[in-house]
Amino acid sequence: MNQTAENYLKGLHALSERFPKGVTTNALAEHLSTKASSITDMLKKLHEKGLVKHEKYQGTVLSAKGKKIALQVVRKHRLWEVFLVEKLHFGWDQVHEIAEQLEHIQSTELVDRLSEFLGHPRFDPHGDPIPDAKGNFLEEKVVLLSAVNTHQKMLLRGVKDHSTAFLQHLKKLGLVPGQKFQLLHRMEYDGTCEVQLHGSKEKIQISQLTADNLICVAL
Amino acid sequence: MNQTAENYLKGLHALSERFPKGVTTNALAEHLSTKASSITDMLKKLHEKGLVKHEKYQGTVLSAKGKKIALQVVRKHRLWEVFLVEKLHFGWDQVHEIAEQLEHIQSTELVDRLSEFLGHPRFDPHGDPIPDAKGNFLEEKVVLLSAVNTHQKMLLRGVKDHSTAFLQHLKKLGLVPGQKFQLLHRMEYDGTCEVQLHGSKEKIQISQLTADNLICVAL
DNA sequence: ACTATTTTTTAGACAAGCCTAAATTTATTT
């Protein structure tokens, strides 16, 4: 397995939710910042290797084998992100690019030992779940902040928008995945959420646009 | 900079001691397990980029720029080896291949933080010195075990032969870089060294062939 | 249902990094 193929499989996995009956060529091209013709070429090769199912002019889905590889790459990416934030004290908004490189290091023993070293974390610094060695996620009932009931005690699990701009916006608000809070009030007019952070007197205001990108779990 | 170029520069650096007036094409080809014609191709490109000095049919030397990059790759390789051994508890004979991959991760901030996290180690698990961020090594007066004076208290700094076979041989002998010892006696006939390990009653016998590959410093 | 548009694929080309085989230069013998 090589880096390029791994990135294609990871891309397909990332888009598979939005395209349940097959990822389109254009969507994958956009996701990987490449041209549709390159996608077609590579998918043909991955199909021959049995990693994806792709028929001409139809969407593409991962095979069991391809999905397994994709999940291992995701696992590595997220474990390395935990390492970078927890051990090397990077900001959680600075680790994506480095993890994009580290996720391609080949050594199952390394991944196992890294996970052990980190205490087998189940979520990365952005709140995304880390698949275990077999590819299984911890399932959780999640809800966007914009849909949380008032007065409910919640945990900020993660973010929907992973852009640096959004992560830095959260940083300014003092919000970080893992933060506990209570939704005090939601404004009728514009959906702004007034939130009480756990372990702090401060109340903060969160716009609907922002609230729509915050993934929460009830406590 | 890409991985291939980094490996060429690292190879040139590794061979530069043995070829002070220019690394030969064949030597580099052997070192990188590739063909001489491939070396010629690549050296032409590296020369154009100003990373090496290479004239037709003459040996090759690193430029200042090329040497700087090579030293940073060496730094990364050795820091990652320390990480793998100290933090993830790999055996010191198991880390080379993984470090060969990790050394190509691009991020100076990562290297700085990794070095900090590890306590700015000056030697890797094989006893090889780790260049600092500016490319400077800690200079030491070293001597091979086969040339150590008897009764002198010494520290095993590192190994000359880095092959897995040799590392595993040392493991069997119970020898590891950092080990303190005293050379009790050297046999007249075959140069076998009788050594007393510090913190142990045991005396071990080390053949001349092995002793020739053990780098030591006086205490 | 039949164009018009969008999506996808094909065809042909290119750079990187490698190879083999042949040619050239340098080094070693005699």
Add this chain to the structure above:
DNA sequence: AAATAAATTTAGGCTTGTCTAAAAAATAGT
């Protein structure tokens, strides 16, 4: 100093992963 051997380079080709432009298929609009 010429002949031979060794080292190095050149020439031409292959694979991977990308691209642009053109062709083909699927979808949408009237």
